[in-house]
Amino acid sequence: MNQKKIVIIGAGPTGLGAAYRLHELKYDNWMLYEATDYVGGHASSHVDAHGFVWDEGGHVIFSHYPYFDKLVDDMLGEAENQLIRESWIVKGESWVPYPFQNNLRYLPKEIQVSCLLGAAKAAANGNAKAAENFRDWILATFGDGIAEAFMFPYNFKVWTTPLEEMAKSWMAERVAVVDFKRLLENVLYERDDAGWGPNSKFRFPLHGGTGEIYRNMAKRFPEKVITGKKLTAVDPAARRISFADGSGDTYDVLISTSPLDLLIGMMKGADGKLREAAANLHHNNLLVLGLGLEKKIETGKCWIYFADPEIPCYRATYFSHYSAFNVPNGDTERYSSLMCEVSFRVEETPNIEQLLERTIAGLIRAGMLEEADRNRIVSRYHRVVPYSYPIPTLGRDQALSVLQPALLEKGIYSRGRFGAWRYEIGNMDHSVMMGVEAVNNVLTGAEEAVFRSA
Numbered sequence: 001m002n003q004k005k006i007v008i009i010g011a012g013p014t015g016l017g018a019a020y021r022l023h024e025l026k027y028d029n030w031m032l033y034e035a036t037d038y039v040g041g042h043a044s045s046h047v048d049a050h051g052f053v054w055d056e057g058g059h060v061i062f063s064h065y066p067y068f069d070k071l072v073d074d075m076l077g078e079a080e081n082q083l084i085r086e087s088w089i090v091k092g093e094s095w096v097p098y099p100f101q102n103n104l105r106y107l108p109k110e111i112q113v114s115c116l117l118g119a120a121k122a123a124a125n126g127n128a129k130a131a132e133n134f135r136d137w138i139l140a141t142f143g144d145g146i147a148e149a150f151m152f153p154y155n156f157k158v159w160t161t162p163l164e165e166m167a168k169s170w171m172a173e174r175v176a177v178v179d180f181k182r183l184l185e186n187v188l189y190e191r192d193d194a195g196w197g198p199n200s201k202f203r204f205p206l207h208g209g210t211g212e213i214y215r216n217m218a219k220r221f222p223e224k225v226i227t228g229k230k231l232t233a234v235d236p237a238a239r240r241i242s243f244a245d246g247s248g249d250t251y252d253v254l255i256s257t258s259p260l261d262l263l264i265g266m267m268k269g270a271d272g273k274l275r276e277a278a279a280n281l282h283h284n285n286l287l288v289l290g291l292g293l294e295k296k297i298e299t300g301k302c303w304i305y306f307a308d309p310e311i312p313c314y315r316a317t318y319f320s321h322y323s324a325f326n327v328p329n330g331d332t333e334r335y336s337s338l339m340c341e342v343s344f345r346v347e348e349t350p351n352i353e354q355l356l357e358r359t360i361a362g363l364i365r366a367g368m369l370e371e372a373d374r375n376r377i378v379s380r381y382h383r384v385v386p387y388s389y390p391i392p393t394l395g396r397d398q399a400l401s402v403l404q405p406a407l408l409e410k411g412i413y414s415r416g417r418f419g420a421w422r423y424e425i426g427n428m429d430h431s432v433m434m435g436v437e438a439v440n441n442v443l444t445g446a447e448e449a450v451f452r453s454a
């Protein structure tokens with residue numbers, strides 16, 4: 001049979017999802033090229049010099065797709081932990097269970113009043129359909145009290161972008177919206193209400209962090225995954241690609257998981273219209289700060305959100321709670337770890353030492369660490385992660401409507417967190433499925449349900 005040659009760029013969840021599907025179908029004419037010397041992309045994990053395991057930011061495994069669930073079963077077998085999300089928001093002196101708006105009773109009375117008043121007004125004014133951007137949508141949905149107390153400062157920290165420059169269309173199930181009656185009852189009846197959302201339970205690999213899933217996937221077809229191959233040029237007319245080391249390959253179909261703006265930059269003959277559209281895609285970067293402690297921390301807590309500007313991170317994860325093997329020798333009697341995430345804008349260079357110090361001070365202020373714990377920090381880990389959040393700006397969808405059809409016409413499927421550039425389908429389950437479905441589409445014409453989802 002004359003099989004089309006499929007080339008995959010990137011060994012993250014999307015590229016490996018595509019590869020896994022090809023392997024499953026016993027299709028042979030394909031290769032995967034990865035720029036780095038490891039697999040997993042943003043979902044990889046790294047062991048530091050002291051033996052602590054770190055993810056590239058807090059990853060938890062939850063899924064919307066039976067195919068993905070089965071794949072994770074296949075990769076991990078019994079070697080996983082099942083966790084119940086216990087997530088909190090630190091606001092000033094208060095600890096509020098997530099989601100914030102459902103647990104206002106944990107706040108000082110005057111903030112409770114302003115949050116409830118704002119939410120009542122928002123409810124009376126109807127819905128948020130008329131809102132033109134993310135900021136207005138927050139105001140119309142939650143009211144000004146909750147917006148000022150949490151939604152505005154927290155989201156600005158994560159996105160590093162003025163919220164009025166962001167669209168509202170991407171949110172889907174990502175942000176718990178308001179049911180005013182429930183919110184009021186929770187305050188009056190002093191009721192906890194923390195079970196919301198698709199990740200209220202999640203899985204985590206016992207060994208090796210999140211990256212274990214993807215390392216195990218790549219082991220299924222080692223001869224097909226070539227690392228250390230950075231794509232630098234694409235000639236769509238000749239269907240030829242070149243790598244930084246001077247080598248190259250040809251393809252009939254290219255499945256690229258490289259950031260879409262960079263892909264356009266590498267494309268021979270990309271016209272002004274494509275380049276202009278690519279320039280309208282915006283992202284930010286991430287600094288992962290890890291604190292490996294010689295101290296036992298016993299907790300059921302998973303991660304903590306921070307809205308206050310004094311602490312630079314938007315989130316801190318009790319990473320040793322996810323698996324004992326995230327600390328040296330699995331010895332949680334002796335060790336624990338906290339992993340913090342700081343977003344920064346592309347034009348910024350983070351001052352790592354200063355951010356680490358401010359983060360430690362913030363964790364002490366929040367009561368997550370004691371002053372004496374400064375002497376118990378045995379590992380100060382950091383990792384700069386470029387291309388962290390694909391920002392759903394107002395111009396994003398227009399840009400994508402120019403770029404994606406033009407690429408597909410040339411046999412290029414740009415898929416994945418930064419290939420598709422749609423945060424709303426930017427998690428691991430979406431990414432793996434985008435890879436799987438791209439292959440199905442190439443081979444059988446089946447619809448790409450995840451990529452095409454509104």
Ligand SMILES: Cc1cc2nc3c(=O)[nH]c(=O)nc-3n(C[C@H](O)[C@H](O)[C@H](O)COP(=O)(O)OP(=O)(O)OC[C@H]3O[C@@H](n4cnc5c(N)ncnc54)[C@H](O)[C@@H]3O)c2cc1C
Nearest residue numbers: 010012013014035041042057059060231416417426427428
């Ligand atoms: C802070 C943070 C927290 C997250 N939390 C969660 C979570 O809790 N749960 C969840 O499900 N998901 C989470 N995610 C999302 C998850 O990381 C992504 O869904 C997933 O990694 C996307 O996979 P991908 O293959 O599309 O892209 P990537 O993971 O970015 O992989 C792309 C791969 O392509 C390679 N590549 C890029 N350019 C080239 C080139 N020119 N040549 C060759 N190779 C190239 C890269 O090196 C990389 O290996 C989180 C992401 C971040 C940043």
